[in-house]
Amino acid sequence: NAGVTQTPKFRILKIGQSMTLQCTQDMNHNYMYWYRQDPGMGLKLIYYSVGAGITDKGEVPNGYNVSRSTTEDFPLRLELAAPSQTSVYFCASTQVGVGTQYFGPGTRLLVL
């Protein structure tokens, strides 16, 4: 099993550009999450999904959008990149009732 995979590993964006961060899990987990980690900080929840077709906002959703058309995939969209979105982005998943979240390797994003 690959677990949780994320692409790309690293990306540089110019201010105002858009991009999609990809996340895929092969564990048939219902729940998926997107977090951001700013330098020297812990992770903060951006969006989450409890199943295909269902998404909801986390603690820091502004500037992002998500969709969940399948159980496996949970892409994160940045529409108008801003320097404040420079961060490392982690995708995670879990099965309902299990609690433990399994993380992808992260995507480092630099907005200049």
Next chain:
Amino acid sequence: AQTVTQSQPEMSVQEAETVTLSCTYDTSENNYYLFWYKQPPSRQMILVIRQEAYKQQNATENRFSVNFQKAAKSFSLKISDSQLGDTAMYFCAFMKQVDNNDMRFGAGTRLTVKP
């Protein structure tokens, strides 16, 4: 909202010695999970240990153990026989058991194991 506090931004320990990382949290919930995650320089988030709040027995995983004090809302991590590979950021995290939608992380403790 739940908050998680790690009061030690940095710690160091000699190889083979024992070190304890502190974590406190604030919640009105009775049922929840607590976690310690390790983040080495590769940035991968790796689960070290987890504790269910309803369990009185402290969780252990090989050289890692916790001291869970529910009344004091304290959840410290003890690393025995420290190894160079333990050098990493360690994050304490809290999640309500009733839903899996809101995991809260502390700011982390940077642990350096010295040879």
